[in-house]
Amino acid sequence: MTYGLGLFLEDGIVLTADTRTNAGVDHVATVEKVSVFQNPGERVMILASAGNLATTQAVVTLLRQRLLQPENPTNLNSAQTMFDAVTMVGSVLREVMNKDAQHVQGYGDASGSFLFAGQIAGGKHRLFLIYPAGNFIEASYDTPYLQIGETKYGKPILDRAMNHYAGVAEAVKLTLISFDATVRSNLSVAPPYDMVVYRKDTIGPVQVRRIADTDPYLQSVRDGYGNAIRDAVRGLPLADWPEIG
Amino acid sequence: MTYGLGLFLEDGIVLTADTRTNAGVDHVATVEKVSVFQNPGERVMILASAGNLATTQAVVTLLRQRLLQPENPTNLNSAQTMFDAVTMVGSVLREVMNKDAQHVQGYGDASGSFLFAGQIAGGKHRLFLIYPAGNFIEASYDTPYLQIGETKYGKPILDRAMNHYAGVAEAVKLTLISFDATVRSNLSVAPPYDMVVYRKDTIGPVQVRRIADTDPYLQSVRDGYGNAIRDAVRGLPLADWPEIG
Numbered sequence: 049m050t051y052g053l054g055l056f057l058e059d060g061i062v063l064t065a066d067t068r069t070n071a072g073v074d075h076v077a078t079v080e081k082v083s084v085f086q087n088p089g090e091r092v093m094i095l096a097s098a099g100n101l102a103t104t105q106a107v108v109t110l111l112r113q114r115l116l117q118p119e120n121p122t123n124l125n126s127a128q129t130m131f132d133a134v135t136m137v138g139s140v141l142r143e144v145m146n147k148d149a150q151h152v153q154g155y156g157d158a159s160g161s162f163l164f165a166g167q168i169a170g171g172k173h174r175l176f177l178i179y180p181a182g183n184f185i186e187a188s189y190d191t192p193y194l195q196i197g198e199t200k201y202g203k204p205i206l207d208r209a210m211n212h213y214a215g216v217a218e219a220v221k222l223t224l225i226s227f228d229a230t231v232r233s234n235l236s237v238a239p240p241y242d243m244v245v246y247r248k249d250t251i252g253p254v255q256v257r258r259i260a261d262t263d264p265y266l267q268s269v270r271d272g273y274g275n276a277i278r279d280a281v282r283g284l285p286l287a288d289w290p291e292i293g
Numbered sequence: 294m295t296y297g298l299g300l301f302l303e304d305g306i307v308l309t310a311d312t313r314t315n316a317g318v319d320h321v322a323t324v325e326k327v328s329v330f331q332n333p334g335e336r337v338m339i340l341a342s343a344g345n346l347a348t349t350q351a352v353v354t355l356l357r358q359r360l361l362q363p364e365n366p367t368n369l370n371s372a373q374t375m376f377d378a379v380t381m382v383g384s385v386l387r388e389v390m391n392k393d394a395q396h397v398q399g400y401g402d403a404s405g406s407f408l409f410a411g412q413i414a415g416g417k418h419r420l421f422l423i424y425p426a427g428n429f430i431e432a433s434y435d436t437p438y439l440q441i442g443e444t445k446y447g448k449p450i451l452d453r454a455m456n457h458y459a460g461v462a463e464a465v466k467l468t469l470i471s472f473d474a475t476v477r478s479n480l481s482v483a484p485p486y487d488m489v490v491y492r493k494d495t496i497g498p499v500q501v502r503r504i505a506d507t508d509p510y511l512q513s514v515r516d517g518y519g520n521a522i523r524d525a526v527r528g529l530p531l532a533d534w535p536e537i538g
Contacts, residue, residue, distance in 0.1 A: 200478070203446060204446050204478055205522070207477045207478055208519060209526045220534075221526065221529055233448045247538055257536070272529045273526070276521070276528065280518060280525060281450075281454045281467065283521065284466055284513070286462040286463070286465075287465050287510045289490070291490040291500070293492055
């Protein structure tokens, strides 16, 4: 399993995925699930994946190979807009599924999904979620975050505290809290996390920050939040119902 | 959808379910999903259900009818132990599934699951989760809560703050926080909630408390917790990474 989270902010985008992959509990490994495609000053694109690792790695590898093929219709460097770019990613996902899915049937689920974000000079910064079918939706002011993979445990904190006008640093903090909630409830999601912070209109360069379990900032957020939650619960009144006695 | 939660405490049991049922978003209603079978002083049993409403209502109705049939092997009044009683509930679930499941196939999922708790004089208070297959697991010191239905959103707060030695009033508070997290993230779970608080060794009588959206205690917990969370997030330090700028 994976947890992937993209926050769409007025000032930029924070895109994060964990690095745990497993095919059963006895085959657990760490893999990169966040990839960057960039030509600083002109375009920067960030892709995070969840689902079947063979499928998502094939999609990423094909996209990377095709950066060097000027005539290829799914060359991300030739995309005029982020909409064109996300359409290309969806197409390549369909291509891989058409080739592999029927052979994988019976062994497991070949499907994958992606978060895709970035900015092309002259356009706005945008964030998309690409479904296993290759179609996609876009984040907006009203829907300022998108998730893939193991999405539920990390959602309540976002519903309470996230909005499109949160600052970038605040969004980093919320991301780590959301991941910590997920990790506590699902063994198949785990640090390190790979995170890209993109500030709008910089058009890169960005880099993937790997956040280990021992990262001091992760630890301070995790411990501080855990203590605050326990204090918050303790501070709330008790019911005085007769059946409680 | 439903959310059902049972907390297994040193001092008793708190069992809760919401009352929302839906067959598509245009057919939403309020139904009782918590039933009590009791003979105070001798036995008290509480059943909460999730899943296909036709299936779970049939199970509850059969169990209730059979209380009046002394020879019936699934008469809960004749159970010598809570283990025997939960086995009976599982058997009746299998009976209903054997009769209905094949006819429901194609329309949807006929399956259901239950939380079942209580105490029979001479035995201990116990809490079980009955799977759609009719088999079951039991709560313990190490696994002090069990959930059915839409379980994920409400789990992080339990993993952080719940333990077997929490007081009964504390458990009521945690239950409401866990339900509130679920309701915020899934429209198909909603108040009112039906809750039974059982204190060990009282052997009843218990009653189902209906907690409306307007319940003053629910409101104080919900508002107080929401504010505390936002304060907690705000109080945590910000990262000073260069890419945040």
